[in-house]
Amino acid sequence: MGGTKSQLYNYFANRIWQLVLQDKGWISAEHVPGVANIADKASRKFDNEKEWKLNSRIFVILNSLVCQSIDIDLFATRLNFQIKPFVSWKPDPECFFVDAFAMSWETHFFYAFPPFSLLLRTLQKVETDQATGILIFPNWTTQVWYPLLLKLLIGSPILLPNDTFTFSSTETDLTPSIVQNVTPSGFCRLRQGLHHQGYSPSTVDIIMDGWRDSTKRQYRVYIEKWIDFCGRNTIQALEATVPETLTFLTELFYSGVGYSAINTAKSALSAILPSLQLGSNHITKKFMRGVFNSRPSLPKISSIWDVKCVFDLFRLPVWDIENLKLKSLTQKLAVLLILSACERVQLLASLSLNNMINNDDGSFDFQINVLLKTTKPGNHKSVVKFRPFQESSLCPVTHLARYIRMTSYLNRDDALFLTYRKPYTAASKSSISRWIKEVLFLAGIDTSVYGAHSTRSASTSHLKARGVDVDQIIRYVGWTNAKTFARFYNKPIESEKQLSVFRSHSSHSVIFELFYCK
Incomplete structure (x- = not known):
């Protein structure tokens, strides 16, 4: 045919x-005219939904957060460009240039939202031209271009909200929550500012490592409040003056924030504005003294619980090592180890079986290969030792050996402490803290007042009450001087009468009354 x-x-x-x-x-x-040809209708219909773009309001926010203005849109058409000039893939009556890969990007601070199939080529062009700009990309960690992307980053990536309004062919107003999710953290802004001041990406990485993750989490909220304050008052966040910073702290004060929080906010500002030397500025000192006098930050507790309460609890038959299941053994071991080491919960979470040594005398040594809160140059607790104790019901070594045997069948990683429920993953600091507080509650200690960290004060105060020399305690725990112990940890031990007030209201009062009335 x-x-x-x-x-x-x-x-x-x-x-x-x-x-x-x-x-x-x-x-x-x-012949059928094209307009009347049903088979040809789809090809003649213009579909602007194929012209995707980042929502313009999000683009404006991103542009306001960087340290220099975007001056070109590299992958766009007259239908979805963010700014002019823009570069088009095909000839376009309004474009500045055709084919972004055929021009130099070196002198531009660009915005690029390329087709994802061109991401590798885009990153190679950025590296070749030593260009700087904003790139929109999917968080596809297994793609071949992802390592190159991480290598070229000069600032922390900003995760865009997973919302239908983020990428659209039509302009739609964003809700405040979506806009808020676009704003990067204060430390991202600090990184960008350091890069803008001329520091190389590698140098900025090292500078950013000068703050621990816990410090960054503590400072982040106040740096973000500072950036919001600067935006509302047209202040350059990284070029502010002392009066402007004190105005910000004053705003915090009248919002009801106390001395401790304002002091943290001041430290956060000192981190991003080192040239102001807020810590030594005499006006700032007077301001902080005024805050303290108006809202004094006094110690929450004046005494500490007696470790005898916990020891007596563990002597009960129900806590006998032979009767303990995994949950109770995990909780008891955590308390015994933290009281024996006089340390923070962070140390327990860092204990690793790969770094454990079982000595001939029955003791266990754990090498500490991670940074602790107290770690400083020249001062690091590299080993923690757990020695046998004569009373088996309180011996940390006996319970440790039992715990290791009981968890040996689990598909565990190298962490010592595992969660006692499936899938038995490495226990976090918050999990271990919760276990300790549960034991303290069972011992009749008011956990609304005393947390897991109170074990450090309780154990060291107990040693001092038993006549151990303060210098020995300081060397054992790893403090640099006696002032730390005297100021934060050395507390008078509560009497049995004081503790019985809480026991009488405890849901476990029957257990305590049976035991203490023997």
């Missing part, structure tokens, strides 16, 4: 022709 090379089409043509002959009919060709 004609010149067709398709057997399928040839078959259908034969069948149609046979049906026409059977009906003694005719087939004729007739």
